Structure formats: structure tokens, C-alpha cells
Amino acid sequence: MRLFCFHHAGGGGTMFNTWNRVLGPGVEVVAVEIANRERFATLRQLVIEINDLLRSDLDGPHVFFGHSFGALVAYRLACLRAASTSVLPRALMVSSFAPPHLPAPVPAVDHLDDQQLTVLLSDLGGIPPEVAEWPALRDGAVAAARIDLRLCMTDDDTETVALSCPIHVFGGSDDPLVSESDLAEWRSRTSGEFSLHVLRGGHFYLNDGPQLFATLRPLLSRLPAASERC
Numbered sequence: 001m002r003l004f005c006f007h008h009a010g011g012g013g014t015m016f017n018t019w020n021r022v023l024g025p026g027v028e029v030v031a032v033e034i035a036n037r038e039r040f041a042t043l044r045q046l047v048i049e050i051n052d053l054l055r056s057d058l059d060g061p062h063v064f065f066g067h068s069f070g071a072l073v074a075y076r077l078a079c080l081r082a083a084s085t086s087v088l089p090r091a092l093m094v095s096s097f098a099p100p101h102l103p104a105p106v107p108a109v110d111h112l113d114d115q116q117l118t119v120l121l122s123d124l125g126g127i128p129p130e131v132a133e134w135p136a137l138r139d140g141a142v143a144a145a146r147i148d149l150r151l152c153m154t155d156d157d158t159e160t161v162a163l164s165c166p167i168h169v170f171g172g173s174d175d176p177l178v179s180e181s182d183l184a185e186w187r188s189r190t191s192g193e194f195s196l197h198v199l200r201g202g203h204f205y206l207n208d209g210p211q212l213f214a215t216l217r218p219l220l221s222r223l224p225a226a227s228e229r230c
Contacts, residue, residue, distance in 0.1 A: 001090070001220065002028045002062040004054070006070030008096075008126060008204075009106070009152070010145025015067075022213050027220060030057070038147045042154040047076045063220065064089045067206060068105075068126075069148045071097035072155060075189070079161040088165045090223040092190075093216075095170040096203050098182040099189055100157040105177040109149040118142050124177070125204035166193035168219055170212070172205030173198050195219070 005016045013031025020029045040046040066074030071094035078092050121127045131137045167190040171183045180198050187194045197215050199205045206212045
């Protein structure tokens, strides 16, 4: 089973570095990271490129997990594949992000200068302390987050595809951006199984790995034996 993981705005695949070791030999964690995302004018363009890059890897059994911005990317990738009757993931796992029919959790970044965006990301936990201590790294993370958040604002929800694969939703009990009721709205995006898991912490509750993995392992172990086509 391959677990394709999609990072938050301004993040990268390194946030999933320990997941292979923790989730065990039955799960291969693949961190999806697309460089130079400023070349995309819309989120859909980014998702199409991801689908093209991963096409051959997505024929086998797989799951999508996306955190924050990555949750929207993972969902749109599943929708794109459903619309083309491609193999769907055995499950879509979305974390710390409201479904597209609700207002975007983060305000439009064009109204925030670099200092304001830095403070917002730091307060949420999106800039690790080891990055915040180095101005060049911090400024690079903020610039990347701005690009990703602008892509979020281009999301088009006018042609919603109902997914047949399960959706499992995760969030933090103290997340200032996304409430439990927001997370529950993902139920309308699947005709299959749905579950909601609220864990201790804020927007980056998943930095407390043990509680997340204790929830992930049983979900992964009982996934259907075959991927679906929609």
C-alpha cells in the first residue's frame, strides 16, 4: 500500500520523513512535492501535473493523505481521477482543512504583507523553530506559503464530483482556523464511508505523531481489498 502525502502551504515532503518507519513495512509513504509552484496560475494546473507525474504509481493500491493546503490538493486529485474514471485511492484522508463549499480557512494572502503572513504562519505552527531562526529559510517558507495560498484561492467548486471512496477527516481540537463542524461538512463529499477524528492540538496537531499514528494505523489496516473506479 502506498500512502501519498501532500504537505501544507509553504511546507515540503520532509514533514513526512518519519512516517515510513512508524507506519510499518506494509505501508510505503510517498511524500509528494512539486517544485517551482509559482509557474502554475491555478490549482487545477498543479493537480493535473501531479496526476501526470504519478499516473503509473496510482494504478496499484494507494491512499491519499493531505494536510491543510495538501488536503485540498489531495481532494482535487481524487476528483480529477474520478471524473476520468481512473482508479481512486482506497481512501482519501484530509487534515485541518474545510471542504471547498465553505469559506477558505486562511484569509486572502494578498491582503497580508510578509510580516503579517510570517506572524500568522508562526502562530499556527507552520514555521518550525529551526526554520524561524534563519531569516533566509523563514522568508523562503513564507514566500512558498504565499504561492500555495494564492493557488487555494483559484479553486473551482462549480463542478463537484461525488467520490465513492471513503473519506477520513482529521483535525485539531484547538485549531483556530477549522472547527469540528467545518470538518464534519466533508461528509457531503463522499457516497462511501466517512469518519471524523478530532485530536489534541491546533492546526498542526499532527506534530504530536503518536496520537495521529494510533488513529491512522487501524484505518489503514481495514481498507477495502481493491481500489475503486468511479
